[in-house]
Amino acid sequence: MADIEDLKADLGDIPIVTDRAKVQLKSRDFYWYSPVLKRQLEGVCADLVVEPRDEAEVIRSLRACFRHRLPVTVRGGGSGNYGQAMPLRRGAILDLSRLDRIREVGLGRVRAEAGARLARVDQLCQADSGQELRFHPSTLKMGTIGGFVAGGSSGVGSITWGILRDRGNILGLRVITMEDEPRAIELRGDAIQKVNHAYGTNGVITEVEMPLAPAHAWVDLMVGFEDFTTAVRFADALARQDGLTKKLITPLAAPIPELYFRPLKSRIPDGASVVLLMIAAPWLEAFRDFLSVWPGKILLERAADDPRRKGLPIYELSWNHTTLHALRIDPSVTYLQVLYPPPAHVELALKMHRHFGDEVMSHLELVRFDGQIACFGLPIVRFTTEDRLDEIIRYHEDHGCPIFNPHAFTLEEGGMKRVDRSHLAFKREADPLGLLNPGKMLAWDSPELDVSRQSYLYRSLEG
Amino acid sequence: MADIEDLKADLGDIPIVTDRAKVQLKSRDFYWYSPVLKRQLEGVCADLVVEPRDEAEVIRSLRACFRHRLPVTVRGGGSGNYGQAMPLRRGAILDLSRLDRIREVGLGRVRAEAGARLARVDQLCQADSGQELRFHPSTLKMGTIGGFVAGGSSGVGSITWGILRDRGNILGLRVITMEDEPRAIELRGDAIQKVNHAYGTNGVITEVEMPLAPAHAWVDLMVGFEDFTTAVRFADALARQDGLTKKLITPLAAPIPELYFRPLKSRIPDGASVVLLMIAAPWLEAFRDFLSVWPGKILLERAADDPRRKGLPIYELSWNHTTLHALRIDPSVTYLQVLYPPPAHVELALKMHRHFGDEVMSHLELVRFDGQIACFGLPIVRFTTEDRLDEIIRYHEDHGCPIFNPHAFTLEEGGMKRVDRSHLAFKREADPLGLLNPGKMLAWDSPELDVSRQSYLYRSLEG
Numbered sequence: 001m002a003d004i005e006d007l008k009a010d011l012g013d014i015p016i017v018t019d020r021a022k023v024q025l026k027s028r029d030f031y032w033y034s035p036v037l038k039r040q041l042e043g044v045c046a047d048l049v050v051e052p053r054d055e056a057e058v059i060r061s062l063r064a065c066f067r068h069r070l071p072v073t074v075r076g077g078g079s080g081n082y083g084q085a086m087p088l089r090r091g092a093i094l095d096l097s098r099l100d101r102i103r104e105v106g107l108g109r110v111r112a113e114a115g116a117r118l119a120r121v122d123q124l125c126q127a128d129s130g131q132e133l134r135f136h137p138s139t140l141k142m143g144t145i146g147g148f149v150a151g152g153s154s155g156v157g158s159i160t161w162g163i164l165r166d167r168g169n170i171l172g173l174r175v176i177t178m179e180d181e182p183r184a185i186e187l188r189g190d191a192i193q194k195v196n197h198a199y200g201t202n203g204v205i206t207e208v209e210m211p212l213a214p215a216h217a218w219v220d221l222m223v224g225f226e227d228f229t230t231a232v233r234f235a236d237a238l239a240r241q242d243g244l245t246k247k248l249i250t251p252l253a254a255p256i257p258e259l260y261f262r263p264l265k266s267r268i269p270d271g272a273s274v275v276l277l278m279i280a281a282p283w284l285e286a287f288r289d290f291l292s293v294w295p296g297k298i299l300l301e302r303a304a305d306d307p308r309r310k311g312l313p314i315y316e317l318s319w320n321h322t323t324l325h326a327l328r329i330d331p332s333v334t335y336l337q338v339l340y341p342p343p344a345h346v347e348l349a350l351k352m353h354r355h356f357g358d359e360v361m362s363h364l365e366l367v368r369f370d371g372q373i374a375c376f377g378l379p380i381v382r383f384t385t386e387d388r389l390d391e392i393i394r395y396h397e398d399h400g401c402p403i404f405n406p407h408a409f410t411l412e413e414g415g416m417k418r419v420d421r422s423h424l425a426f427k428r429e430a431d432p433l434g435l436l437n438p439g440k441m442l443a444w445d446s447p448e449l450d451v452s453r454q455s456y457l458y459r460s461l462e463g
Numbered sequence: 464m465a466d467i468e469d470l471k472a473d474l475g476d477i478p479i480v481t482d483r484a485k486v487q488l489k490s491r492d493f494y495w496y497s498p499v500l501k502r503q504l505e506g507v508c509a510d511l512v513v514e515p516r517d518e519a520e521v522i523r524s525l526r527a528c529f530r531h532r533l534p535v536t537v538r539g540g541g542s543g544n545y546g547q548a549m550p551l552r553r554g555a556i557l558d559l560s561r562l563d564r565i566r567e568v569g570l571g572r573v574r575a576e577a578g579a580r581l582a583r584v585d586q587l588c589q590a591d592s593g594q595e596l597r598f599h600p601s602t603l604k605m606g607t608i609g610g611f612v613a614g615g616s617s618g619v620g621s622i623t624w625g626i627l628r629d630r631g632n633i634l635g636l637r638v639i640t641m642e643d644e645p646r647a648i649e650l651r652g653d654a655i656q657k658v659n660h661a662y663g664t665n666g667v668i669t670e671v672e673m674p675l676a677p678a679h680a681w682v683d684l685m686v687g688f689e690d691f692t693t694a695v696r697f698a699d700a701l702a703r704q705d706g707l708t709k710k711l712i713t714p715l716a717a718p719i720p721e722l723y724f725r726p727l728k729s730r731i732p733d734g735a736s737v738v739l740l741m742i743a744a745p746w747l748e749a750f751r752d753f754l755s756v757w758p759g760k761i762l763l764e765r766a767a768d769d770p771r772r773k774g775l776p777i778y779e780l781s782w783n784h785t786t787l788h789a790l791r792i793d794p795s796v797t798y799l800q801v802l803y804p805p806p807a808h809v810e811l812a813l814k815m816h817r818h819f820g821d822e823v824m825s826h827l828e829l830v831r832f833d834g835q836i837a838c839f840g841l842p843i844v845r846f847t848t849e850d851r852l853d854e855i856i857r858y859h860e861d862h863g864c865p866i867f868n869p870h871a872f873t874l875e876e877g878g879m880k881r882v883d884r885s886h887l888a889f890k891r892e893a894d895p896l897g898l899l900n901p902g903k904m905l906a907w908d909s910p911e912l913d914v915s916r917q918s919y920l921y922r923s924l925e926g
Contacts, residue, residue: 214570241631370705
């Protein structure tokens, strides 16, 4: 990198990091969840990290990088799982974690800078007006609000509010273009979808306006069942209780809990499947009566103010954290991301469960999906070979369960985002030289590739 | 009534009304929506009205009436439509509208005396902590919270929260028994269902604990369509937008709007079908983008603080108020209450619409029903004869659309409530002599009758 000294001069007093070990650290995320990505991305490393402190410094950073034609990969908390923020073609990591001001809290909405940690947004909204984000990834403490929008899709709360791609789950975004003279553009309404879950390939998100929900006193529960089938039917029936306020419904098949939930080992009977739950305190009585006709036993119950919740909130056993707990015990496992589409989601999930046995251990997340209850799956896979992993993926897809492949680092192969003409048009406008997170958007790099057979979580804006 | 003077002595300083005209007025509700009930209930009148001012006076009133074996029919705001609070066997009307204290507002819950008007509960919860009731009948201003629980079922907000019978939509009830020594019993959890929608036949509700939702700045909208089919498909698609916060989705077929919505006449194009909406302000932009691909035109839009909303909030054109507007213009019409079950609710509703034409004018209310989107219907019927009305009802039921008959005054014939052993057992305990609202529970008065062929909105507690 001959230009680094020139670039530094252009950046002036904007903090940068060039120490190789530190840059390496900031060039990574949880890509190692996937043995495939681990092999593919192991060597990825940026040339430097730029740490702007406000939007003006973001603009100055982008202007400088554009001048030097340096690729720029934006990073939030680094809690992605598919290399979303990993710089495939070196260049600069634009670390936005210093842009962490909460701009404004109103009834039903918050506006914050992109680098604000999700947990801090929740704390401030709670203190301001008893509100919190509608949903968040299990990486609440680590993830940033901009990173969630750029690289996430759903999470704890999706059982009530659906997923990020749903209208109304992001209210506004402010993005900076990568040009000679970078511009700030406010996107609202459907236009938000151009940039939502685009890994920062077509603009740098500097501010986010998100909807809020009441910050209930959530009670953490783990309910044990002797068989997974009953656990899933219970979870689905609970999801259909429209009057019962809940934030998490996570069925986990044996042996996941007993093998991998070390901190709760003493509470988990041999062979138990469990359902993790967050229920708002006023509805706990109603929940108990609902549970009473099911053969489930409460293995753990912690009120919102239980100090043990700070150390291990139940949501840190759910969503992508389930996989993390498994990897800590057994580094050879990996996972998949599945959609079991409604209305047959329960039968589909149980069919896959029975077919694969312990090779693919079922982990479901109940969600709202287009106005219906459905399941996402994040099953834990005993990894043997990449070929076998492909076989497992194919079997799911052949049986009507689309896979959002967490073993691929491009937007299209991940399968969540259909990149259509409007995305490409916006990328042409916002990043004419293709310097933002290069290598992540196949439609830009390899427009001749046909990936149209895929199911997409984020559907085309073209309908 | 020879005992009236004795009774008065027992009642002491508890206010009573014996003036015939005033007693007549308080012996009625909106039963005249139904030509059948109008004929059957026209002559119903109590002997007196008792107006206790607190729970102690309720207990004294019940003790006195029990001593004189006088039937007691409890009344709230008198906004029922099927004679719920009409005293079939004379006796006393127990008017609870002076029991109107709001006991406590907390996060997600309010506890109030039964006679508190729904609108006042909303105002106080709003002022206290930006909260409001999850849903309410269109008679928000007139109805009481106890009356809603005893005689209502769903309403404005049911598109998000489901209906009263759903777990968690009532958190607690305090009821007084009708005995020698009346007792106060607190019902919580599933036990609430014994008394919910029981017309005060098995206990006098004195306090209610209800769940709360955020009090959003609701925007009233009326969207016009050239054809009803498109209006219904639009309404259903909007209902499925999990991220878009809404409180009302009401499709109304032409010619309902142009014939009956006199105050808005100038805004309604000839032949227009409309959808009435309440959308929370932060999601209005998302709603506009959602609307943009539909051929619907916004005919009316009023922000939460628009002074014209005070005079005619949009919800006063919806639910049972639609029928009221029609009756004001054409006293010869009546209505039905229909369930179009999911997932075929749209097709079923359109099938009935096409079959009956203008004889049964479609009025739908989108709701959440067991975790799915569904439609209730309150079609306006051009009444000819009772036989024809029965035919219309039968046609709906033969085509898979259960009718909750608003032309019947018993719990069972209304079809909302299946009275099972647990209800009867509770009535035996709470009202051993059958003095509470006598004549409304067939299972008590005529246990030999078989009404089991009906579909019930409030299912059996026995599952």
